[in-house]
Amino acid sequence: MKSRIVRPVRQREKNKNVSSGRGRSYLGETRPMKPVSTESAKNISSDTRPMRTVNFRSGYAGYRRSVEQRRQVIQTPHPPAQKKPSGKTQGRLRQSSAKRSLPDSMTRSAGAEKYFDYDLLLVIIFLMCFGLVMLYSTSAYEAGVDFGNELYYFFRQAVIGLLGFAAMFVISKIDYHLYGAFAVEIYVASMVLMALVQTPLGRTYNGARRWIGLPGGLTLQPAEITKIAVILFISYELCRLGKKAYTLEGMIRVFVFGAVAAGGVLFLTDNLSTAIIVMAITCILIFVIHPKLKPFLIILGVCIAVAAVGIAVLSVTVANSDNFRLQRIISWLNPEATADTGSYQVMQGLYAIGSGGFFGKGLGNSTQKLGVIPEAQNDMILVVICEELGVFGAIIILMLFGVLLYRLMFIARNAPDLYGSLIATGIFAHIALQVILNIAVVTGLLPTTGITLPFISYGGTAILFLMAEMGVALGISRRIRLEGD
Secondary structure (H helix, E strand, C coil): CCCCCCCCCCCCCCCHHHHCCCCCCCCCCCCCCCCCCHHHHHHHHHCCCCCCCCCHHHHHHHHHHHHHHHHHHHCCECCCCCCCCCCCCCCEEECHHHHHCCCHHHHHHCCEEECCCHHHHHHHHHHHHHHHHHHHHHHHHHHHHHHCCCCHHHHHHHHHHHHHHHHHHHHHHCCCHHHHHCHHHHHHHHHHHHHHCCCCCEEEECCEEEEEECHHHCEECHHHHHHHHHHHHHHHHHHHHHHHHHCHHHHHHHHHHHHHHHHHHHHHHCCHHHHHHHHHHHHHHHHHHCCCCHHHHHHHHHHHHHHHHHHHHHHHHCCCCCCHHHHHHHHHHCCHHHCCCCCHHHHHHHHHHHHHCCCCCCCCCCCCCCCCCCCCCCCCHHHHHHHHHHHHHHHHHHHHHHHHHHHHHHHHHHCCEHHHHHHHHHHHHHHHHHHHHHHHHHCCCCCCCCCCCCCCCCCHHHHHHHHHHHHHHHHHHHCCEEECC
């Protein structure tokens, strides 16, 4: 995706009321207050006029103006489209900005129609239905042992999935520029919610304190909200900076915002895997909008070299460390030596993949899910799929994710403005990162991080906000225009 130059919106001139002397108390006025003399103080004390009340409306009006300025920033159009090639076509996609640049006669003759990405919708439905089938097959045994109900995980995931579909359709009807207008507030709210995890509202499960308790025994994982918040806010910040986003100062500014969010995920919710994804989304958005490739290749090479040296040093110096994250790295470097402890889950997963062969043992015939692999319905569900459906089943899943990512890329390329393009790119990066990291973990290419497989692994908050992201992407697709010849 080509980078696009964004011109920041100039500050508006003072309104007519201010220039004419009316409404002098407006947001942003920095003139110093006049000192009160002794005589004027006496007059004030003897004045019988009522005291002027605080005007909250003026503050709200100023806030509304700032929100309106944000909306103008994120409505930056794409550069004009290239000249239409010759030949007859039934219809083609064009940005709304390109349409405005056409002559009026051509615009009136063209039949513009709204577009909706039904291909993306069908892929989402198929992935959700397939995920429910595999979730039941994977979790039925443990659900029956732990809760006395084989449908425990299936029923909860199905209910949350239906709510997610409803939320997706509602969100797809909303103009995505509204999210950009309140991107700052969403970003701050996500940080506040993560801070609530450290309060008595926080809940701990399996040794990790990452959830907020809700009425009815429900929980909320704020780190999932942070993913969406970062996508919306970083995209807005890049649009606001314009050409400054290409400079070192602008890149550092955006990077710091992403680092703050990733640090909040890591230190407030103790979730390293999500912190890595949040930071990676920020870096990918900066990379996409920047016109030069060489600086990023240099930075990537340096990071790989530092990581290689760090891992080599850790493997020698911290072999007996009690830190569980360092133990995961040691187990990853030498899985056979820790097959009964640190690398037990990964080794059992590799046994399941190997025993499944190319076409698998058949749906429901996995043996590793019978209490051998702990919490198989979460981040290790892919190994059960490989055991029951074989490598062929895994290839089908990868193809479905490939179609999903292609549709997101299509929406990003044809979005009516830069902000919509960056949001679709951020969602693309989120899905791609989770799929790649989950596959790398279950196959032993990376240390265990606990990253789930989108749409398939069990997880209420993850599914709900993942469907919300899909709703935003579908909302962007609604803004694409079809023009007939």
